[in-house]
Amino acid sequence: MTATRDLVADKREQFAFHDDIVYLAETKRGLTRETVEEISRFKNEPEWMLKYRLRSFDHFLKRPMPTWTDGLDRIDFDKIVYYRKPSEREERSWDDVPDQIKATFERLGIPEAERKFLAGVGAQYDSEVVYHSVKEELSKLGVVFMGTDQALVEYPEIFQKHFGTVVPAEDNKFSALNGAVWSGGSFVYVPKGVEVPLPLQAYFRINGENTGQFERTLIVVDEGAKVSYVEGCTAPIYATDSLHVAVVEVVALPGSKVRYTTIQNWSNDVYNLVTKRAHAYENATVEWIDANTGSRKTVKYPSIYLRGENSTADIISVAVAGKGQHQDTGAKAIHLAPNTRSRIVSKSVSKDGGRATYRGHLKVSPGATNVVASVRCDALMLDDISRSDTYPYIDIQEDDTTMTHEATVGKVSADQVFYLMSRGLTENEATNLIVQGFLEVFTKELPMEYAIEFNRLVKLEMEGSLG
Amino acid sequence: MTLAGAPRAARPARRTPHELTFTLEEALVEQFAAEEPEWLAADRRAALERFRALPIETNPLYTTYVDLRTTDLAEVTAWPEPAGAAPSGGAAALPEGAAGVAELVEDEVAAVALDDATRDAGVVLDTIGGLIRRDPALATRLLADARSLPIDDKLAQMTRAGWNQGVVLHVPAGVRLERPIVIRWEAGEPGRALLTRTILDLGEGAAAAVVEEHEPSSAANDRTGRQALFSGTLEVHLGAGADLSIASIQDLATGTVAFQHRQAEIGEGASLRWALAQLGGRLVRSRVDNRLAGDRSTVEQVEIVFGADDQLFDLTSYTRHIGRDTTGNLLSKAALLDATRSYMKGLIVIEPTAVGTDSFLGEFGMNLSKQARAVAIPSLEIDQPDCRRAAHSSSVGPIDETQLFYLESRGIDPAEARKFIVLGFLEPVVARVPLESARDQLRELLEAKWDVADRAGGAAASAA
Numbered sequence: 001m002t003a004t005r006d007l008v009a010d011k012r013e014q015f016a017f018h019d020d021i022v023y024l025a026e027t028k029r030g031l032t033r034e035t036v037e038e039i040s041r042f043k044n045e046p047e048w049m050l051k052y053r054l055r056s057f058d059h060f061l062k063r064p065m066p067t068w069t070d071g072l073d074r075i076d077f078d079k080i081v082y083y084r085k086p087s088e089r090e091e092r093s094w095d096d097v098p099d100q101i102k103a104t105f106e107r108l109g110i111p112e113a114e115r116k117f118l119a120g121v122g123a124q125y126d127s128e129v130v131y132h133s134v135k136e137e138l139s140k141l142g143v144v145f146m147g148t149d150q151a152l153v154e155y156p157e158i159f160q161k162h163f164g165t166v167v168p169a170e171d172n173k174f175s176a177l178n179g180a181v182w183s184g185g186s187f188v189y190v191p192k193g194v195e196v197p198l199p200l201q202a203y204f205r206i207n208g209e210n211t212g213q214f215e216r217t218l219i220v221v222d223e224g225a226k227v228s229y230v231e232g233c234t235a236p237i238y239a240t241d242s243l244h245v246a247v248v249e250v251v252a253l254p255g256s257k258v259r260y261t262t263i264q265n266w267s268n269d270v271y272n273l274v275t276k277r278a279h280a281y282e283n284a285t286v287e288w289i290d291a292n293t294g295s296r297k298t299v300k301y302p303s304i305y306l307r308g309e310n311s312t313a314d315i316i317s318v319a320v321a322g323k324g325q326h327q328d329t330g331a332k333a334i335h336l337a338p339n340t341r342s343r344i345v346s347k348s349v350s351k352d353g354g355r356a357t358y359r360g361h362l363k364v365s366p367g368a369t370n371v372v373a374s375v376r377c378d379a380l381m382l383d384d385i386s387r388s389d390t391y392p393y394i395d396i397q398e399d400d401t402t403m404t405h406e407a408t409v410g411k412v413s414a415d416q417v418f419y420l421m422s423r424g425l426t427e428n429e430a431t432n433l434i435v436q437g438f439l440e441v442f443t444k445e446l447p448m449e450y451a452i453e454f455n456r457l458v459k460l461e462m463e464g465s466l467g
Numbered sequence: 468m469t470l471a472g473a474p475r476a477a478r479p480a481r482r483t484p485h486e487l488t489f490t491l492e493e494a495l496v497e498q499f500a501a502e503e504p505e506w507l508a509a510d511r512r513a514a515l516e517r518f519r520a521l522p523i524e525t526n527p528l529y530t531t532y533v534d535l536r537t538t539d540l541a542e543v544t545a546w547p548e549p550a551g552a553a554p555s556g557g558a559a560a561l562p563e564g565a566a567g568v569a570e571l572v573e574d575e576v577a578a579v580a581l582d583d584a585t586r587d588a589g590v591v592l593d594t595i596g597g598l599i600r601r602d603p604a605l606a607t608r609l610l611a612d613a614r615s616l617p618i619d620d621k622l623a624q625m626t627r628a629g630w631n632q633g634v635v636l637h638v639p640a641g642v643r644l645e646r647p648i649v650i651r652w653e654a655g656e657p658g659r660a661l662l663t664r665t666i667l668d669l670g671e672g673a674a675a676a677v678v679e680e681h682e683p684s685s686a687a688n689d690r691t692g693r694q695a696l697f698s699g700t701l702e703v704h705l706g707a708g709a710d711l712s713i714a715s716i717q718d719l720a721t722g723t724v725a726f727q728h729r730q731a732e733i734g735e736g737a738s739l740r741w742a743l744a745q746l747g748g749r750l751v752r753s754r755v756d757n758r759l760a761g762d763r764s765t766v767e768q769v770e771i772v773f774g775a776d777d778q779l780f781d782l783t784s785y786t787r788h789i790g791r792d793t794t795g796n797l798l799s800k801a802a803l804l805d806a807t808r809s810y811m812k813g814l815i816v817i818e819p820t821a822v823g824t825d826s827f828l829g830e831f832g833m834n835l836s837k838q839a840r841a842v843a844i845p846s847l848e849i850d851q852p853d854c855r856r857a858a859h860s861s862s863v864g865p866i867d868e869t870q871l872f873y874l875e876s877r878g879i880d881p882a883e884a885r886k887f888i889v890l891g892f893l894e895p896v897v898a899r900v901p902l903e904s905a906r907d908q909l910r911e912l913l914e915a916k917w918d919v920a921d922r923a924g925g926a927a928a929s930a931a
Contacts (some may be wrong), residue, residue: 066526366837381852384819390847391528396863399834403862405845411852 016060026084031077033057036180039083043149043183045458048160056169056179063173069328069357075271080243082214086384115436138196144189145200148216151187156416158189162220166249166305174273174299178214178247185215185246190225190256199447200262201230217248221284222258228259230447243268244295244358249368254287254308259287261446263454265294268324271300282308289445291318291454292327301359302371303332306340306368313342317440320458321354330391334400342373347439350417351382357389362403364396371398380438381430402454432462485523485533489696490631498610499549499631504599506611513613514627520833521621529783532810532842537750537779538724539694543659546574550632552597553579559848561649564902565678567592568644569634572653573661573684576679578633581648588642595633595664600665605637609666615702615786616730617756617809620740623728626662626698633664638680639805640706645866647676647712647902652699655687655723667701669709676712676901689787690749690776695723703731705739706793707761708718712740714900716909719747721776727753735790742899744909745780746916759793759821766775768797771896773913774807774839775920786828788821795826802889803832803839806918812844815859817851825855832863833892886917 027035036057065072125284137144144155152159169179190196221227238334244266250259258278263368266272272295278286288302319327327350333342350358358377390407412434420430434456436443443451482488498514500508524533561568567581569592581592591605599606609615616623634650648649654661667904669675679701687695697719705711720723725748730737745751757766772780787794801809811830834843845859866888874884891914897913900906 068530318594333685376576379849381849383849384853386852387851388847388849390845390859392843392845392861394843394861395840396832396834396842397840399837399839400865401834401863403861405843407845407847407859409847409849409852409856409857450783 012420026081029079031080031082032179035082039181039183041060042083043150046156049152052164052169053180054463056176056358059170060173060176060180064172064178069299069359071301071326072271072273075243075261083183090441092384125176141194141196142191143196144187146187148185148187148218149183151218155187155189157220158220159187162251163218163448164249166246166251166279167275168304171275174245175247176331178216178245179274182214182216182247183219184213186219186228186229187217188219188227190221190227192222193224194222194276195226196209196228199228199230200360201232211324213244213246215246217246219249219258219260220251221258223253225253226257226259232263232265240266244270244272244274246274248274249274250286251310252278252280252284253400254284255283257285257431258282259289261289261447262297264289264290264292264300266298267294268322270295270452274298274300276300276396278302278304278315280304280306280308280311282309283310286316287314287316288331289316289442290329290331291442292329295321295327297323297326297328299328299446301330301332301361302343303361304334305334307336308343309337310339311337312340315344315440316445317343317344317346317358319346319348319356321348321350321356323352323354326357327353328357330358332361333373333375334361335364335371338367338369338371340368340369340371342344345441346375346377347441348377348379348388348437349382349438350386350388351373353385355387355389357391358407360389360394360404361395362395362402364398364403366397369398369400371401371403373403375402375403379407379409380435381409381411382435399436430460432459434461470928475732476833479627481544482536483846484536484578487523487535487540488538489543489724491518491625494641495545495547496628498547499629501548504603505650506607507599510611510613510629512924514624515629517618518621518624518931519627520712521619521624525619525803528814528844528846529812532812534779534808534845535750537777540660540696540724543658543694543696544658545662546631548574549596550576550594552576562649562902563904564646565649566644567648568651569594569649570651570653571632571663573633573656573659573686574631576897579634585644589639590599590639590642590644591635592617595635595666595670598635602816606635607666609637609668609702609704610664613664615704615732616700616728617754618729620754621698622698622726622752624699626664626726626728630662630700632661632666633666635666635668636667637673637911638670638673641672642670643672643674643678643710647678647796649678649902649905650681651680651682652697653684654697655683655695656722657686657693657695658721660698663681663697663699663740664703665701666840667711667713668704669706669711671734672708673704674710675708677714678900678902678905679713679715681715681717681725682717682718682903683723685906686849687720687910690721694749694910695720696726697723698726699728701727701729702731703739705731705733705737705764707735707737709737711732711738712899712901713842714743714744714896714902714903714905716744716746716912717751718912720779721747721749723747724749725753726740727751729754730756731766732758733764734767736763737761739767739900741766742766743770744786744893745871746897746912748778748780750779750781752781753783754875757784757786758789758793759787760789761793762790764791765794766796769895770799770802771893772799772803772809773893773916774801775804775916776808778805778808780809782810782855782927783814785816786826788824788826789818789820789875792820792823793821793825795824795828798827798895799830800892800895801832801841802892803841804835806836808837808840808842810842810844812846812930813859814846814848815841815857817847817849817854817857819850820829823855824857825846826852826857828859830859830861833889834863834865835889878895883923886914886921889917890914906908
């Protein structure tokens with residue numbers, strides 16, 4: 001308990017810095033067919049990718065803006081820079097990384113993290129992966145962990161086989177946008193039977209006012225393989241709206257196990273509209289561990305399509321919505337095969353007028369017999385100017401499904417606060433502790449460093465409101 | 468792609484799930500309006516305008532769960548004449564144990580009667596036409612209040628614009644009825660649309676129980692015949708401290724499409740209990756709006772669905788907590804045979820003023836066949852965290868094997884045991900019907916529906 005309290009003294013602004021970078025190549029503001037062609041040309045891409053981008057672009061134009069969540073009409077697509085390249089080529093070793101960028105990474109603590117035990121670093125500085133290293137042992141195992149652009153060049157077969165198969169461009173308006181202008185992101189391939197002993201991690205940052213970040217992540221885990229991928233985000237604060245539209249595709253082949261962990265802490269001007277989806281084949285297990293504390297508005301529902309018999313889905317989704325924020329998050333489990341299992345746990349905290357929305361979908365399709373599924377949503381509201389919504393969709397088309405769903409919404413109990421205060425804590429510390437306890441289902445799933453960082457973020461959020 | 472000029476067989480145009488094939492003619496609305504007081508005519512016209520402007524579903528949460536494709540109302544027309552008065556002379560026979568009855572058959576009024584004591588207490592049970600003549604002030608208050616039905620609901624506004632039948636029950640302040648009032652509708656004439664309004668108004672401290680029955684008329688078709696439409700409202704006004712129990716048994720023919728809109732404005736300390744049983748109908752689209760406006764008001768709503776063949780039950784309930792210390796307790800249960808679909812959509816809204824709310828919503832499904840489909844969307848929108856409870860819970864599962872095993876171990880044969888478990892699952896509504904004869908009737912209907920499915924080798928066999 002003491003350790004938790006003494007963890008940090010810093011403030012949110014410390015995460016919010018940006019350096020003046022000379023951009024070597026960037027597109028004009030706004031999105032046109034020419035912009036899309038230009039991006040593809042910059043990257044010197046194969047023809048099929050250019051076609052994919054243009055097809056996505058057409059669909060983006062055609063598709064109406066979703067109206068089931070509000071505020072998206074405030075995004076001004078013409079103000080966004082869709083591609084900007086921070087340095088000319090991908091860097092192999094830390095020494096080659098430009099000093100300015102290196103300084104940014106150092107403030108994020110990457111080199112130490114790597115020295116400790118992390119398997120690889122893929123840091124996204126704006127739209128391109130600039131630094132990437134995979135430890136030798138992983139290379140020996142045949143594990144591929146690199147920028148998505150590089151993978152398109154180096155592993156064209158695996159890439160083309162899986163790219164866009166989990167999240168097609170036509171899936172939704174924002175997956176189409178990503179398909180048109182994607183840049184950067186991580187590519188992971190784990191060969192048959194290989195268990196990656198340490199979590200792979202990538203830091204993402206947006207830098208540059210009005211820079212859109214459209215990273216594309218593709219993770220392919222071959223039969224019987226096992227991997228854990230960790231993604232954490234921080235971003236500088238700017239006055240005008242920033243846009244982050246990512247697509248994450250995970251292919252969990254038979255018998256594999258994949259865990260994907262995200263701590264999302266974009267600054268409060270970012271629209272974070274992300275499509276994350278995994279396909280789980282026979283006997284595969286996919287876990288999404290997803291936390292959202294930042295951004296102005298996040299729309300994200302990590303989804304698992306249980307395509308193979310006896311596959312398992314486990315989703316933990318956490319959201320903290322503070323002043324001016326709307327966390328429209330949740331989870332989806334789509335059962336398409338017999339004997340599949342899913343578990344969704346969602347925890348949200350809203351405060352200072354923030355709005356936390358859980359939106360979920362649990363579907364059992366005809367033929368998916370003997371499914372066991374559960375959905376649990378809990379929401380904590382810290383004051384009466386905040387708002388909490390719960391919209392679970394449950395659609396069962398088999399007769400032997402066992403599905404349970406529970407949801408509760410409440411406030412911090414005055415009794416608990418009083419008790420903790422009687423033990424010498426301030427009201428702020430007491431509330432902080434209760435909130436951290438409420439979110440523990442999530443933090444206990446994180447690697448240790450991330451758990452510390454996440455608790456730190458929650459504490460900063462709390463200080464903003466109560467301190 | 469077809470070759471230009473190649474002859475092609477005409478195919479019926481594909482319909483979207485949102486397409487309402489029914490047309491409500493303006494001329495008909497005007498024809499009704501011409502005979503009515505100006506305020507009522509204006510109410511109809513305003514409703515017609517809203518009906519025309521609104522989409523079938525205004526709530527973006529639910530637009531993907533609308534499916535009117537099994538309805539075929541293009542050839543269905545509304546009854547052209549306003550219903551007449553109740554037959555005069557000779558007291559109609561009251562059902563045993565009831566204090567009053569209104570019986571309406573298609574566009575005719577078969578009987579409207581109260582027992583003497585109830586009438587002497589000042590209770591009014593009448594057709595809308597009768598009430599306008601009897602008490603214009605009360606009629607204006609009850610009929611012209613635009614908020615008595617959801618203003619953004621296309622079908623509610625359709626009924627409001629085009630109704631030709633209606634019943635009003637008014638219980639004056641302080642009058643507490645011991646025995647229930649029965650309101651019985653018989654509908655289903657092929658090719659006809661019956662649009663009705665029913666209004667229940669309880670004054671301060673009044674108490675009543677109402678049994679509403681929706682039954683097939685003698686002309687009604689089964690699902691293979693020409694369709695009929697029955698679109699009815701139930702508009703409830705509860706004064707401070709009033710207490711009302713409503714039980715509804717809907718067993719329309721499977722050739723009848725039913726649209727139902729029930730809305731209750733619940734005053735301070737008032738309490739409302741709904742028990743709704745949905746058995747019949749080709750497609751039932753029902754919406755219940757509970758507005759807990761008064762402090763300490765409460766609502767309990769229990770709804771069951773027992774579906775067979777390819778029936779679709781599209782049920783939405785909105786519970787809005789506005790006053791302080793209000794209580795909402797909602798339970799929906801669906802047992803689905805064959806290729807039945809059930810969409811259970813429930814939204815609890817806790818407004819910033821609703822301090823001390825206790826609200827629960829439960830949606831439970833039992834799929835008894837591989838073709839059945841249960842959708843549950845139990846939602847919460849909460850603007851006031853200072854509540855006693857705000858929760859929902861939902862489950863879908865097969866017949867509980869443990870229960871089955873237990874019953875079989877007591878010597879009950881498996882088919883019989885299944886029947887017991889399913890009927891037991893639906894019992895919460897049966898137990899809440901306030902009139903013994905209606906309770907027995909509902910039990911018989913449920914049992915008969917199970918037996919038919921059982922004989923057809925549907926339910927019991929496929930669940931085994």
